[in-house]
Structure formats: structure tokens, C-alpha cells
Amino acid sequence: MVMRPFSDVDLHAFVDDQVNPERRAMIASYLKTAPDEAARVESWRRQNEAIRTVFGSAASEPVPLWLTIGQVASGRERASTRPDHASDSKSSALRQRISSPHRQDWSKGWTACACVVLAFGTGLAVPYAAPQWAHAVERFLPVSPRVEQLHRLSTRTAEAQTTYGTDPDHPVEILDAPAGSLATWLKRHVGFSVRVPDLKRAGWTLRGGRVVPDDAGRAALMVYENAVGDRLSLRIGRINNPAPFDTSYEVTPGPTLVWMDGPLGFGIASSKEGSWLADNARDLYRAVYDSPES
Amino acid sequence: METIRDIGYRDELARFTPNLRRYARALVRNHSSEAADELVQTTLTRALGGDQARRGARLLVWLVSILTGLHREQVRDIGAEQKLGFGGGESPTVGSSSSWKSARRDPALLSSIPLEYREALLLVVLENMSYAQVAECLGLSVTTVGTRVARARDYLAKAQAGWSSDKPLSATQGKAARTPAPYLRVVK
Numbered sequence: 001m002v003m004r005p006f007s008d009v010d011l012h013a014f015v016d017d018q019v020n021p022e023r024r025a026m027i028a029s030y031l032k033t034a035p036d037e038a039a040r041v042e043s044w045r046r047q048n049e050a051i052r053t054v055f056g057s058a059a060s061e062p063v064p065l066w067l068t069i070g071q072v073a074s075g076r077e078r079a080s081t082r083p084d085h086a087s088d089s090k091s092s093a094l095r096q097r098i099s100s101p102h103r104q105d106w107s108k109g110w111t112a113c114a115c116v117v118l119a120f121g122t123g124l125a126v127p128y129a130a131p132q133w134a135h136a137v138e139r140f141l142p143v144s145p146r147v148e149q150l151h152r153l154s155t156r157t158a159e160a161q162t163t164y165g166t167d168p169d170h171p172v173e174i175l176d177a178p179a180g181s182l183a184t185w186l187k188r189h190v191g192f193s194v195r196v197p198d199l200k201r202a203g204w205t206l207r208g209g210r211v212v213p214d215d216a217g218r219a220a221l222m223v224y225e226n227a228v229g230d231r232l233s234l235r236i237g238r239i240n241n242p243a244p245f246d247t248s249y250e251v252t253p254g255p256t257l258v259w260m261d262g263p264l265g266f267g268i269a270s271s272k273e274g275s276w277l278a279d280n281a282r283d284l285y286r287a288v289y290d291s292p293e294s
Numbered sequence: 295m296e297t298i299r300d301i302g303y304r305d306e307l308a309r310f311t312p313n314l315r316r317y318a319r320a321l322v323r324n325h326s327s328e329a330a331d332e333l334v335q336t337t338l339t340r341a342l343g344g345d346q347a348r349r350g351a352r353l354l355v356w357l358v359s360i361l362t363g364l365h366r367e368q369v370r371d372i373g374a375e376q377k378l379g380f381g382g383g384e385s386p387t388v389g390s391s392s393s394w395k396s397a398r399r400d401p402a403l404l405s406s407i408p409l410e411y412r413e414a415l416l417l418v419v420l421e422n423m424s425y426a427q428v429a430e431c432l433g434l435s436v437t438t439v440g441t442r443v444a445r446a447r448d449y450l451a452k453a454q455a456g457w458s459s460d461k462p463l464s465a466t467q468g469k470a471a472r473t474p475a476p477y478l479r480v481v482k
Contacts, residue, residue, distance in 0.1 A: 044447050058327075059312035061315070
């Protein structure tokens, strides 16, 4: 048997890019002369690819609101004032569940209570145990419907932007020509009135719109483009059991800009990088309301 | 109450949250996103109470070591992975319907790799860490990391071999392994 110049450990390190360029070149040229070894190395490379294919995207999903640092931190502060704060030492899974993040949103103060009281008081018996957050109930936790809804909006908006908004050639089904026709078309297809804002003053030209899936029914997506070809998507869909009065916006990791207004949920995502959306959230939010109808 | 230093630290934690989620998702049983996110949440909670001097790559290494420890603790507590690979390493039973189901939940067959080896492999492959960084995360020597990665691949190869001789999935599995569809490769 011929002595192998490189051990398995060397070959694994080669696949994982852990060797210096010089050694890398040596191993690469050795593999050209050893087809069996090359095949093994190739199979490991494919394993890596498979793992990255299956799990890689988990890092680009929008981070749920309850996992954002501000939320985790306020949950932690509350936990540390609780007398039964023993969970840091030997934490069982159950105890972690109990000291979970969702709790804090109820304790956010009087506004939440007031809303509930008001809703019941005015006869709007809001069925807060609606199915869309039933899975959270399974986790034994009261979840603020607002957080849950904003999270859904964020996910849906990010999906729509990734699926359609970034398509180079066909981001939309329908162009807005003649001007104003898009709103009519969207209304017919999604079943509610959609105001198509003109964002030209903010530098965004309307490309057109399309119908996108929603949890129940359909939502409208409007795609805008700026002079250098960046894209911006505005998604408008229905909200079940809207939280009354709260139209404030949130920027969620993803990033998306989301808010609710009565029965409608709004989401904005853009192909622009980094903190652009967070920096311009206020202006965009206002532009959607202030701008003339397209 | 919040100092500038706090805020910078929080930004760093937020920056690494997606990495932690990805690693946790691949690590936990059945790749449940809920279980994974709970691990991430506990990790972040601990990190907020910890030493805020670490930044950048060193912070990530520290976060990963917290998460790995928490996960091991859970596995021990629940005993859930007694069969699914903690120390043992079980290749799916070829051809049975239960193995088919478990493969649907575990498309990359990761549960066929014992936990200690899986941790090392995932950090190298998914988080693009150097062996030295992984060694720091897991409290091992660099050589041991190399060995664990190699062992992990052996287990995975065995499980894949079991699959490719299995009728119902062989066609798709084999194809996927040979030519990973480029549009599926959303990495980072």
C-alpha cells in the first residue's frame, strides 16, 4: 500500500478551508492524482452544501419581535425583580417557558388594558383567542395580539419583497397605466379598497402592483423603484381583530417597516441595505399617508 | 439608565441573533424553530446579564458557547436525545415508514450525528468558523475539533448511504446531493 501524503484530518481541513494557500495548492494537486480521495472530498463538500441549503436561510428570516434585544432585555429586567428568580442556575425547559418573553407585552401598562376594556365596553367583544395566534396559546403564554400581528405582517412583507419585489424583470402583474387604474384593479382582486400612494416626492416611482397570498384571502403589493434601481415594496393586507387606535409603526429585523391601521396591515420592505429602512421609517410612514394618490 | 456602552453591546447582540438562530435551528431536535428560538432567547438573556467587554467575533464565540451549553443541559434534562444521537448515533432504519417521517423532519439527516460531533460540524459549516474558533466555543483543542468534524462526516455519510439504498427517497435525495439546485442556495 502506498503511503498517503495527507491524512484524513488534512483533507477535512481542506474541505473546510482551514489550510493556508500553500498547503491548499499541494492538497489540490494531490487530489488530481488520487481519484478515490477526490471523490471522498467531493462527497464532504456536498454534505456541506446540503446543510447550508437546508439551514442557511434561517439566518435571513426576520427575527421575531419577542427575540429583539429590547424585548429580551425588558423581559430580563422583569424576571430579575421576581422573587422566584432561580432560573439562571439550573434551568429546566419548563421554567424557561414560564419566564417567557410574551408575558411582558401584557404588562406594557395601562394602554393595553384600556384598549381591552374599551373594546368590551363599546360592545366590540373582541375575540382575542382568535385562531391566528392559537399556536402561541399552546405555549401557555398570553401573547399580545398586536405583537403577533406585527410579526406576521413583517414575515409576509419580507416574503413578498424577496419573492416578487426583487424580481428584476417582472416584479408586478399590472402597471399603473392609465394612471389610477391599478387601484381599481387591486380593489377588484383583493376585495378591499387599496389606496396606491404616490411616493415620487420621496424618490420612488411606482412600477405597478400585484396580488399576493395572505393568511385568509389576498393582499396587495405595490412595487416602487428609484433612479438607481433599488426596489421598495408596500404590502397591504387585511387584519383580523384589529387592535383599536394603535397605528404606530415598528421597524422589525428583516428589516421591514410595519403598522396597522384599522382593518388593514401595512408593510414596507426595500432592497436597500443595512439600516436604511430604520433611518427612513418615519418619512416613509408619513409619505404613505401624506402623498397624493397615484 | 442605559449607557452608550449598553446600546453598542445590544446592537452587537442583535447583529449575531440571526447566526444564533441558524445554528440553534440546525442543532435542536426536529429542527423546531420554536425550540431553537427559545434557546436563542435564553442565550441573549444570559448575555445581557454578563460581561459586556466582549465584542465582534469574540462575542459570537461566547454566545455560541452559552447556547451550546444550554442545549446540552436541555438534552440531558429531557433525555430526549437518548436515541437520536447523544453519544450513540443512530442511522435511520432503512425503508421503514418511521425513518421516512424522520427524514422529512430532518432533511439533512443531522440527527444521525452524535451531538458532540454535530455541534462542531455545524459551527464550521453553517457559521463558517475556523477550527480554532470552534475549539474556543466548545472548550476543546483544535486537533479534537478536526477529529470531531471528521467523525461527524462519517456518521452523516453512513446515514446518507442508508438513504440512497432506500427506494422512496433515493431518486430525490441522490439528485439533490449531486446537483444542489442553485436557486435553493440562500446562504447568509
